[in-house]
Amino acid sequence: MTISGVEQAPRVLRVLHVEDSELDHQLISAELARAGLRVDMQRLDGLPAVLAALDKPWDAIISDFNLPGYSGLEVLDALKTRQLATPFILISGEIGEDIAVAAMRNGASDYLLKNNLNRLAPALLHAIDAAENERARRASEQELIKSKQRLHELAGHLQTSVELERAAIAREIHDDVGGSLTAL
Numbered sequence: 001m002t003i004s005g006v007e008q009a010p011r012v013l014r015v016l017h018v019e020d021s022e023l024d025h026q027l028i029s030a031e032l033a034r035a036g037l038r039v040d041m042q043r044l045d046g047l048p049a050v051l052a053a054l055d056k057p058w059d060a061i062i063s064d065f066n067l068p069g070y071s072g073l074e075v076l077d078a079l080k081t082r083q084l085a086t087p088f089i090l091i092s093g094e095i096g097e098d099i100a101v102a103a104m105r106n107g108a109s110d111y112l113l114k115n116n117l118n119r120l121a122p123a124l125l126h127a128i129d130a131a132e133n134e135r136a137r138r139a140s141e142q143e144l145i146k147s148k149q150r151l152h153e154l155a156g157h158l159q160t161s162v163e164l165e166r167a168a169i170a171r172e173i174h175d176d177v178g179g180s181l182t183a184l
Contacts, residue, residue, distance in 0.1 A: 012038045013128065016053055018063035018075055020045040028062065028091070028117065035121030051078055058086050059128050060109075062120075065092030065099070073103060080107050085134060087127035089120075 015032075019025045025043045032039045041062075044050045047070045054075075061079065063072035072090050079088055090103050093114040100111040109127035112119055 010038050012040050013059045013124070014057065015039050015041040015124075016050075016056075016058045016061045017041050017043045018045065018050050018061065018067065018072060019043050020064065020067050024064065024114065027114075028120065031117045031120050032124070037121055037124070047074070050075055054078060054082060054084065054086075060087040060089065060124055060131075062089045062091060062124070065090055065095050073099075073106070076103060076106055076108055085131050087124075087131045089123060089127060091117075091120075 017025055017028065019028070022043070025041075029039070029041055032041075042053070044053055045067060047067075061075070063075050065072045072092070076088050076090070079086060087109040088107065090100070090108050090111040091114055092111070095103075095111060095113065103111055109130065110123040112123060
């Protein structure tokens, strides 16, 4: 990738992989590598470790649906509870359409079946781009709110300055007229 004539190294994506099967983890890693993505992926399967890892900065979270003692939806709920905008992709070999729709309504970026992982890299990149765009939009909104507040303060200051200047001019005219009348 070249930006302004300077060669840039491809971005390394930090991905949390919530998966209990090492074989499935290797399969997903291989699929992302085959798509040309550079990924620093950490696999966790215990719920306490996953919940603790949510506090770290991740570009995305890829989660299996069926995990020992919990489901990927619980990880999604924890993400939502913490108000994190990290993209979340749910992957399963046995997810039903109703569960997939519920997950999407609950905030999942996408869902995939394990037998159709060729969509994983595009879905991951799309989810990350969408999350970055949403963060940029929120930052722009915050800047707009701050700008409006500064404009409001400036308008108030300007109005006060105009009123003070009018009062000063009125006093000056009053003094001049009063002095002229006294002289007459």
